[in-house]
Each structure stands twice: as structure tokens, then as C-alpha cells.
Amino acid sequence: MFATNRASCWRQLFAAACAALLLGACTNEPMFTATDITGATFGQDFRLFDPDGRTRSLADFRGKAVLVFFGFTQCPDVCPTALIRAAEVKRLLGADAGRLQVVFVTLDPERDTPAVLREYTAAFGADVLGLYTTVENTARVAEEFRIFYRKVPTGDSYTMDHTATSYVYDPAGRLRLAVLHAQGAEALAADLKTLLQSFSR
Amino acid sequence: MKRLAFASLFVFTASTAFAQVHVAEPWVRATVPQQRSTGAFLKITSQEDARLVAAQSPVAKVVEVHEMKMEGDVMKMRAVPALDLPAGKTVELKPGGYHVMLIDLHAQVKEGEVVPLTLVVEGKDGKREQIEVQAPVHPLAAPANGNQHGHGHGH
Numbered sequence: 001m002f003a004t005n006r007a008s009c010w011r012q013l014f015a016a017a018c019a020a021l022l023l024g025a026c027t028n029e030p031m032f033t034a035t036d037i038t039g040a041t042f043g044q045d046f047r048l049f050d051p052d053g054r055t056r057s058l059a060d061f062r063g064k065a066v067l068v069f070f071g072f073t074q075c076p077d078v079c080p081t082a083l084i085r086a087a088e089v090k091r092l093l094g095a096d097a098g099r100l101q102v103v104f105v106t107l108d109p110e111r112d113t114p115a116v117l118r119e120y121t122a123a124f125g126a127d128v129l130g131l132y133t134t135v136e137n138t139a140r141v142a143e144e145f146r147i148f149y150r151k152v153p154t155g156d157s158y159t160m161d162h163t164a165t166s167y168v169y170d171p172a173g174r175l176r177l178a179v180l181h182a183q184g185a186e187a188l189a190a191d192l193k194t195l196l197q198s199f200s201r
Numbered sequence: 202m203k204r205l206a207f208a209s210l211f212v213f214t215a216s217t218a219f220a221q222v223h224v225a226e227p228w229v230r231a232t233v234p235q236q237r238s239t240g241a242f243l244k245i246t247s248q249e250d251a252r253l254v255a256a257q258s259p260v261a262k263v264v265e266v267h268e269m270k271m272e273g274d275v276m277k278m279r280a281v282p283a284l285d286l287p288a289g290k291t292v293e294l295k296p297g298g299y300h301v302m303l304i305d306l307h308a309q310v311k312e313g314e315v316v317p318l319t320l321v322v323e324g325k326d327g328k329r330e331q332i333e334v335q336a337p338v339h340p341l342a343a344p345a346n347g348n349q350h351g352h353g354h355g356h
Contacts, residue, residue, distance in 0.1 A: 075278075076267075076296075077296045078276040080296070081297070113235065119234060124341075148275055152277075152279070154278075155263035155265060155305070157263065159267075159302075161276065161277045161278070162275065164276045180274050181271060181276065182271075
């Protein structure tokens with residue numbers, strides 16, 4: 001009698017613990033470390049040139065997740081750091097690496113010529129794509145993607161302030177995540193794995 | 202010739218003997234052709250309160266000490282007039298913080314090369330000291346700690 005009571009007590013406790021765990025999974029944990037911006041109405045698409053002069057848009061990468069970063073190649077700190085993170089994410093994705101397209105959009109088309117863009121992105125991976133457009137269209141695209149940037153004179157040259165957020169599109173081409181500069185490669189790779197899971201290979 | 206070599210050796214020894222500033226692990230991020238600027242990173246320790254007030258390098262027309270700051274998620278880089286070097290504290294110039302900005306490069310900076318840097322440090326008494334640093338060039342895609350090729354030393 002005593003033994004049965006004790007067993008049922010354990011069963012009840014176990015059931016309660018399971019319920020708490022399930023509830024916790026449903027209510028507490030967000031799916032992504034990055035900010036989920038699914039349903040955002042900005043940054044829906046772009047029309048930019050690749051270093052070969054071909055027009056590229058998001059539709060070209062359908063079936064792949066796309067990680068987009070805006071920057072400039074004369075940047076010694078944030079831009080290489082963001083692209084190193086992208087390369088590390090690809091490594092962490094393992095077998096899914098081919099399901100991620102990394103795109104670098106220059107905010108400095110005056111200095112980032114197609115040749116510079118090609119060489120620069122290649123340093124971070126053969127499949128990293130550098131994109132550019134005219135100075136006027138760069139301003140329009142940046143506004144459309146809510147990317148702030150500004151030239152800042154230094155010496156007799158200039159540097160640039162710019163938003164360091166990366167965006168993630170899902171394989172259906174929908175804008176899904178805004179990734180802060182501070183988010184690490186592991187957390188970003190985990191976010192991409194979660195995102196890719198819901199899309200078949 | 203022998204005399205000259207001896208003389209320069211003496212100068213070198215003298216300058217290091219009195220140097221209160223130690224520089225460790227300097228490195229420069231490689232560039233691609235036509236890329237006109239890059240950053241140098243290092244660790245600097247002064248035995249007495251001092252300030253890093255300037256930097257020079259033969260590879261670039263303009264050399265400035267910059268601070269990178271995130272305001273929200275906007276990255277801003279600014280030249281700083283001077284970088285405080287509190288006594289005995291190692292100040293790191295590294296991605297995510299300070300760097301020596303090499304602007305208007307005369308040529309591509311390639312992996313494996315060594316970039317000479319001169320750091321100008323001003324003591325509390327206003328006296329300036331020049332520290333010569335030989336900074337190896339690490340790949341463009343070198344991670345933030347830059348520690349792919351072991352350590353470099355400059356005195």
C-alpha cells in the first residue's frame with residue numbers, strides 16, 4: 001500500500017515536471033536569438049549589380065537562406081568582423097552550408113569598384129557575393145532597408161558611419177531576422193539551422 | 202661601417218633601455234588591390250601614465266588613432282586626439298575598440314609583409330617618445346584577436 005502510494009506520487013510529480021517543461025518551451029523561449037521581423041514590410045527586394053555587371057535580386061537565391069550585410073571595404077573593423085562571422089556560420093552549418101548565400105552590399109560605391117568588391121568578398125569565401133549600385137540608388141536601397149549611413153571626413157579622406165545589422169531571408173525570399181552586430185557566430189548558425197529546418201532541402 | 206653599425210646599435214639599445222612603453226602582438230589587416238585603407242592592432246603598456254598622441258607609417262599618407270563605437274547598431278569610427286595609457290595597464294587596440302587607421306595606402310598591404318609603425322607617446326611631463334613597431338600583416342579575414350601567426354614584438 002505504502003509502495004503504491006509512493007509510486008503514484010512520483011508519477012504525479014513526473015507528470016507535473018513534464019507539463020512545466022512543455023509550458024516553458026511554449027511560452028518562455030523565443031525561437032531565435034536574432035530579432036524575428038517576419039512580416040516586415042521594408043527590405044522586400046533589391047536590384048543591384050554583381051561584380052560582373054549582372055543585375056541580381058533576391059529571387060536569384062530562392063531555395064537558400066540569404067544573409068545580407070551593408071558595409072564598405074575601407075572599414076577595418078566592423079565589416080571584416082561581420083564577414084568573418086558569416087564565414088564561421090557557414091562552417092558551423094556543415095552539410096547545410098550550401099543552403100546559405102552571403103551577400104555584402106557596399107554603401108561606398110565610389111571607392112568599392114566591382115574589382116575591389118570581387119577581391120574583398122573572395123577573402124571571406126569564394127561564394128560571398130558583393131553587390132553595388134550607383135551612388136543615388138545606394139541611398140534609395142539603404143533607405144528601403146532601413147540602413148543608416150553617412151560619410152565622415154577624416155584626414156583628407158572619409159570613413160563611414162553605418163548600421164551594422166545583418167538581415168536574414170528565408171529560402172522563400174521573405175525577410176525573417178534582423179541580426180545585431182554583437183550576435184555571435186554560434187547563435188547565428190543556430191538561428192539559421194532553425195530557419196532552414198522548416199524548409200525541405 | 203663597423204663604427205656606424207656600433208653607433209646604431211647603441212642608439213637602439215639606448216632607446217629601449219629608457220623606453221617605458223612596451224608594445225606586443227602588433228598586426229595589420231591585409232588589403233585587396235585598390236583598397237586604400239586598413240587598420241593596425243596591438244597591445245601597448247606604459248610603465249607611467251602617458252598618452253598615445255600620434256602614429257606614423259611609411260605605407261600610408263595619413264595615420265590616425267581611431268575609436269570604433271556602436272551607437273545602437275550604428276557603427277561609428279572617429280579619430281581620437283589621444284589615447285590614455287594608464288600606468289601599468291595594457292591597453293588593447295583591437296577590433297571592436299581602438300585601431301591605428303592607415304589611410305591612403307601607397308600600395309596593397311599583403312599577407313606576410315611587415316608594416317613599420319611609429320607610435321608617439323607623450324608622458325605626463327610632456328616629453329614625447331617614439332616607439333618603432335614592426336607589425337606583421339595578417340589575412341584580411343583574420344579574426345579579431347589576429348592570433349594566426351603567433352606573436353609579434355616591438356619595442
